[in-house]
Amino acid sequence: xxxxxxxxxxxxxxxxxxxxxxxxxxxxxxxxxxxxxxxxxxxxxxxxxxxxxxxxxxxxxxxxxxxxxxxxxxxxxxxxxxxxxxxxxxxxxxxxxxxxxxxxxxxxxxxxxxxxxxxxxxxxxxxxxx
Amino acid sequence: xxxxxxxxxxxxxxxxxxxxxxxxxxxxxxxxxxxxxxxxxxxxxxxxxxxxxxxxxxxxxxxxxxxxxxxxxxxxxxxxxxxxxxxxxxxxxxxxxxxxxxxxxxxxxxxxxxxxxxxxxxxxxxxxxxxxxxxxxxxx
Numbered sequence: 253x254x255x256x257x258x259x260x261x262x263x264x265x266x267x268x269x270x271x272x273x274x275x276x277x278x279x280x281x282x283x284x285x286x287x288x289x290x291x292x293x294x295x296x297x298x299x300x301x302x303x304x305x306x307x308x309x310x311x312x313x314x315x316x317x318x319x320x321x322x323x324x325x326x327x328x329x330x331x332x333x334x335x336x337x338x339x340x341x342x343x344x345x346x347x348x349x350x351x352x353x354x355x356x357x358x359x360x361x362x363x364x365x366x367x368x369x370x371x372x373x374x375x376x377x378x379x380x381x382x
Numbered sequence: 383x384x385x386x387x388x389x390x391x392x393x394x395x396x397x398x399x400x401x402x403x404x405x406x407x408x409x410x411x412x413x414x415x416x417x418x419x420x421x422x423x424x425x426x427x428x429x430x431x432x433x434x435x436x437x438x439x440x441x442x443x444x445x446x447x448x449x450x451x452x453x454x455x456x457x458x459x460x461x462x463x464x465x466x467x468x469x470x471x472x473x474x475x476x477x478x479x480x481x482x483x484x485x486x487x488x489x490x491x492x493x494x495x496x497x498x499x500x501x502x503x504x505x506x507x508x509x510x511x512x513x514x515x516x517x518x519x520x521x522x
Contacts, residue, residue, distance in 0.1 A: 271414040275407070276445035277400060278452075287463050288445035295416030316440045320464030365464070376431060 253341045257302055260335040262293045262354075264327050284326035290354065290364050299337055299350070303368070306339065306348055312370035314348060322363040331356065346370040388486050388515070389455065395481035395493065398450040402474045403438050411442045437470035443477060443497050443507055450479050451493070451511055458491065458513040465509025471499035477506070490514055 270280035272289050294300065307314050327333070336353040347367055354362040405423070412418045417439055420427050428436040444465050451460055471477055477499035485492040490512050497507035 268414060271410075272445075275411045275414055276442060277398075277449040279449075286445060287448045287460060288441060291417070291441045291445075292415050295418075300416075316467055318464070318466045319441060319444055320462070322462045322464075323460065 255302065255306075255339040257298060257337040257339070260293070260296065260298055260337065261332060262296070262335050263332040264289065264329050266329040268292060269329055281329075283329055285329060287321050287323070289327060290321065290352065290362065293335055294350065294352070294364070294366060299352075302339060303348060303350065306341065307370060310346065310370050310372075311374070312346065312372050313376060314368035315371050316366070317347065317369040318365070318367035320365040322365075323361065325361045327354070327362065333361070387457070388488065389483045389491055391483050391486050393483040393486075395450065395454045395483075395495075397481075398446070398453070398479040399476060400443075400446050400479065401438070401471070401477045401499070403442075405436075405473060408436065408438060408442075408473060411439055415439070415441065417441065433470065433472060435472040435474055437472055438475075438477075440467040440470075440507065443471060444509060446477075446497075447479060447481075447495050447509060447511065450481065450495075451513070454481075455513070457516065459516050460511055461490070461514050462512040463509065464511075465495065465497075465507045467507055469502070469504060469506050471497070471506045475500035481511075488515060 264285045269285045269289055273280040273286045276286060278286055334355045338351045340349040342349060347369055350366040352364040353360055408422050412423060422436050422439050447463060477497055479497050481493050481495040484494050493511045495509040495511060496505040499506045
C-alpha cells in the first residue's frame with residue numbers, strides 16, 4: 253500500500269538549522285543546513301500525523317529502524333523546497349517506509365528514506381519489544 | 383592519502399567520542415527536531431518498556447557522523463549518509479564513532495561507519511557514507 257501525501261512547501265530556517273547543528277556536534281555553517289536537518293520536516297503534522305494514523309490502524313507503535321539521506325547538492329539556509337512524501341507499508345516484518353524527495357524549481361536536490369518497524373502494542377504491553 | 387588527494391581503501395577515520403547525553407541534551411534535541419517521542423524523555427515509560435534509562439534519539443546519533451566526516455576530510459562532498467539502528471544507546475552512555483574507507487575512486491569514496499556505546503562491543507548503529515571529490519560530486 254502506498255500513500256502519496258500532498259506536496260509540502262518547507263524552508264530551511266537558519267536559526268533552527270544552527271540549533272540542530274549545535275545539538276549534533278557541528279559548528280553552524282554560514283550557508284548550508286546539516287545533512288540530517290530534513291529530520292525536522294518529517295515531524296511536521298502533515299507527515300507525522302499520517303504516520304501516526306497508519307500506526308493506529310495497525311495497532312502498532314513505530315520504532316526507528318533505518319535512516320538514509322542522499323544529496324545532489326546541500327540544502328541552503330533560507331531556501332524553500334518542495335517536499336514530496338510517499339508512505340509505503342511493508343509486510344513480514346511489518347514496516348512503514350517514508351520516502352521524501354526534496355526539490356527546488358523541479359530539480360531534485362535530496363532524497364530521504366526512513367524505515368519504521370511497526371511493533372504491535374500488545375508486545376509492548378508484555379515488555380517484549382525493547 | 384594518494385597523489386590525487388583520494389583517501390585509500392583501508393584508511394581509518396579518526397574516531398570521535400560523543401556523549402554522554404543527559405536529560406537536558408535529549409530535551410533540547412527533541413525541541414529542535416520536533417521528535418518529542420516520550421520514550422526519549424520519560425524515565426518511567428522507558429523503564430516500562432525495559433530500558434534502564436531513556437534511549438538517545440537514533441537520528442541525533444546518526445547526525446553526529448557528519449562532524450566526524452567533515453573533521454576527517456572537509457574537502458569532500460558528503461553525497462549519502464545512512465544507517466541502521468541496531469540497538470539503543472541510553473541516556474548517560476558514552477558513544478564512540480569509528481569509520482574505515484572500504485572503496486575509494488575518483489567517482490566515489492565509500493566509508494563504513496559504526497557507533498558503539500554503553501560498553502557494548504556490538505554496534506548501536508551500522509552506517510555508511512558516500513563522498514565525492516567536489517568537482518566530481520556536483521555539490522558542496
